[in-house]
Amino acid sequence: MVGESSQITAIRNYLLQVAGSDAHVLITGETGTGKDLAAELLHASSPRFKNPFVSFNCAAIPDSLLESELFGHEKGAFTGADIKRQGLFAATSGGTVFLDEIGEMPLRAQSKILRVLDCRQIQRIGSARSYPVDVRIIAATNQNLEELVAEGLFRKDLYYRLNVARVHLPPLRERRDDIPHLIGHFLHLFNEQMGRHVVGLERDVHDCLLEYEWPGNVRELKNLLEATFLTVQSSMIGFLDLPADYQKKFLQMRNAPFVERENLLSMLLATNWNKSKAAKQLHWSRMTVYRKMAKYSLSPSSITMPRTKA
Structure with missing residues (x-):
């Protein structure tokens, strides 16, 4: 993880502390903040570093195939199951499984993940037997799992089981x-x-x-x-x-303060400097109007009106 800011330094230090244990980890943050890199750092700094690290995107696999990919299946368990499949957890024994976008996982699969966390066992599709697995689970999401739990879209027990070591990655801005x-x-x-x-x-x-x-x-x-x-x-x-699209974005960004100032000034003049009316027309709060006026040094005395000819 690249960076020397206080936020990233604190996160990196926490990850190194957590890495030595076998606790499961929940990483949250917006898309593109580096949740996969945090998971890789955890694995590389853990006692499991010599064993496999496997990343699995829960949003990229159709619901019908997700359980088979994770837990495996027996031959003939469903149409197309021509051979027995081991599954991701069994193949990663001794290592770390990174479940990216776990908020997208269907509830049925969530219940089986909970079994892995609680009992360290899996059950292949079509099998009556359970098989032990030795994996550490790191989960990540860009969604608000607390809201998903409240809406019944994410299991509360799984959330609390994952939310032991919690890492939030701040956006770049x-x-x-x-x-x-x-x-x-x-x-x-x-x-x-x-x-x-x-x-x-x-x-x-x-x-x-x-x-x-x-x-x-x-x-x-x-x-x-x-x-x-x-x-x-x-x-x-x-x-x-x-690239041309970024040239356009950056030019717009440079011009934004000038455009904002001119829009505010025009509305203040149109309302005879009535801040409440200007705020209503601009769909801002009155406090925003006052803050922007201070930012751009706008006041009746600061504006020189053109003289009209007699």
Whole structure:
């Protein structure tokens, strides 16, 4: 996990503490925050590091196949089951299973996961026997499991069983201090992969990357730099080297404060500086109007109106 911010440093230290135990872990955070990397760090720092680490995306497998993939099946258990299948848990014995997007798992499969957690046993589809398994489970989700529990879409007992060691990864917009470290990491990575010698970003590009909100988080930053590497010709990435859609986004981002100021000023003038009326027209709260006025230094005395001819 790349970064030196206080948030990431604390998370990394906690993961290293938890890694030494066999406790199951629940990792939460928005898409693209690096939940898979946190799981890999946990496994690599654990006593199980020499054994398999297998990632399983619960949202990518149809419900009809999910149990077979995880727990295996006997020959003839259902149409198409021509051979006996071992299943993911049995194949990962001694190692770690990373269940990504566990919030997408159907309730029937959740009950079987609970059995693995409680009894460390699985039952293949079509079999009356139970088989012991030795795995550590790390689960991750970008959903609010508490809300899913309240809606009856996620088992309460499974939630509490998983929520022993809890790790929440903050979005990139809340740890902007890590962006320069991530940029440096990805520049080194793509230079190695592509045989390039890109040494950095021009100042305006660097500033845009620091100011951008990154709805796709670290993954979006990585993808942007990788796409830029495909076409950049110089050793420094300039604004015109960025993909066209990001050039447009960054230009809009630069112009946003000016547009917001002009919209607020126009509404204040139209309402004769009545903050309540301006807030209603802008669909803002009165406090937002006051805050934006202070931000842009707007007041009746600060605005010079053009003189009309006599």
